[in-house]
Amino acid sequence: AGLPMHQGMLNYFDNAGNAFVSAYRRHHKDGTFDIHMEYISSPNVDGAVLVVCDAMLATGSSMALVANALMELGEPAQVHFATAIASTAGLEHMKRVFPDASIWMCTMDEELTAKAYIVPGLGDAGDLSFGEKMQE
Template sequence: MIFILNKTNTIANSFLAEMRDVNIQQDKQRFRHNQEKLGEILAYEISKTFKYTPEEIQTPLGICNINLPGAAPVLGTILRAGLPFHQGFMNYFDQSESAFITACRKVKRSGDFTIRIDHISTPNLDGKTFILCDTMLATGQSIVDVCKELMATYKIANLHIAAVIASTVGIAHVQANLPKAKIWVCAVDEEMTSKSYIVPGLGDAGDLAFGDKA
């Protein structure tokens, strides 16, 4: 399944518009905060898919019956661009453990590239719900490679992929290689450049959030 947030008009459009705007996005704090707010919104939407059990809560005046979710999901992100987006999920799933992955593109002279995963730091994911948060889902290659690496070690019960902006090509790649994953994005763009940047997209999310790489 795939959920696209901006198919319904909400205040989230304003946060996404500011992230895309070439003038507003130069304010790094605002750019990071908009990612965080969109992470919170998608966390809320994903929470609708969880299993809930009825609980009795003692108030000062009586008993309140309410349905509460079970175990918190594990949240993961690929350093560094996804950190503010990941923080938005942590704000809502505040009892969650987190996984952090370092991965980078190794570009060949032809312009083609492979993904090199340098390090994974994760809690045990066996039987857990895992949400991988990454700002941009461009080719989908890094997300697929990371998930397959984790799935080779752990039996993940429920896999969710969350992104701010995705390309149609990236979504197709994830669906083909991770057919059981649920995909959650704020917007989908149709095109990519020859260097696999999403168009219209928003540019390099990592540089905009944390500064240009040397």
Template sequence: MIFILNKTNTIANQFLAELRDADIQQDKTRFRRNQEKLGQILAYEFSKTLKYEAKDVQTSLGTAIVNTPVEQPVLGTILRAGLPFHQGFMQFFDQSPSAFITAYRKVKRTGDFIIQVDHISTPNLDDKIFILCDTMLATGQSMVVVCKELMAQYKIKELHIAAVIASTEGVAHVRANLPKAKLWLCALDDEMTSKAYIVPGLGDAGDLAFGDKA
């Protein structure tokens, strides 16, 4: 299953346009805030797939019957670029626990890279619905390495992967290696540079949100 937000004309496209815009994205607060908004919107779309049960809510005048989710998903993100997008998910799933993973591209002398996972801090994911949020899904290698590491430790009930922008190559890599994962994207781009940056993409998500790395 793959859901792509910008296939439908909604206000989300304005946030996505601002996020990609090389001038507007110089405003770091707005850059992070637009990712939060897109995280909120995808969280809302995702929430339509949860199971709901009727709950009695006592108002000051009577009893309202409200359908509420049976369970909250566990959220997760890969530091550091994914933080604002994850924050958006957290604002809607505001009772969910979260997992944080440190992973980065370790470039070899040949120019190729491997994904180095340094640290995982997570609640128990056994029998949980888990949504891993990361801003960019470029080669898809970070997502696959991190998910495989978590799946080796836990029996995840449902795996969902959310990204603001994905490349077609990254989506193919995820599908080949994590066939049961469901994908939630804001946009899907066709190209990548030789250094595996998505084109047109938005540039370096981590640096734009938090500043250049030393």
């Protein structure tokens, strides 16, 4: 779901290095989910300005997992998070976990559903960008 925003950032920050991280909600039959990270490819982030972007900041779990994985590769000089829509809970989580980071967002929706989707949000950003998931 983050790829369209990633490309938009690269269009603006056209001389920036960039990383790619595959992370997603892996849903379980009982209705719960965990955040699963399969792949990371990144230049050295030591001393760099790190911008982590994703279309939606619901709980903050995915974005925090990705940021922590990238920061294991080096210590960035600055950390920024960029999102189109954030929930109140996600924003508070990110401020608590990354107190020195900047958070760029277009808008904030206060409500999260029991399944941790932002309401009204924009729907499933990944499905809207790439089609419905085939996983169970």
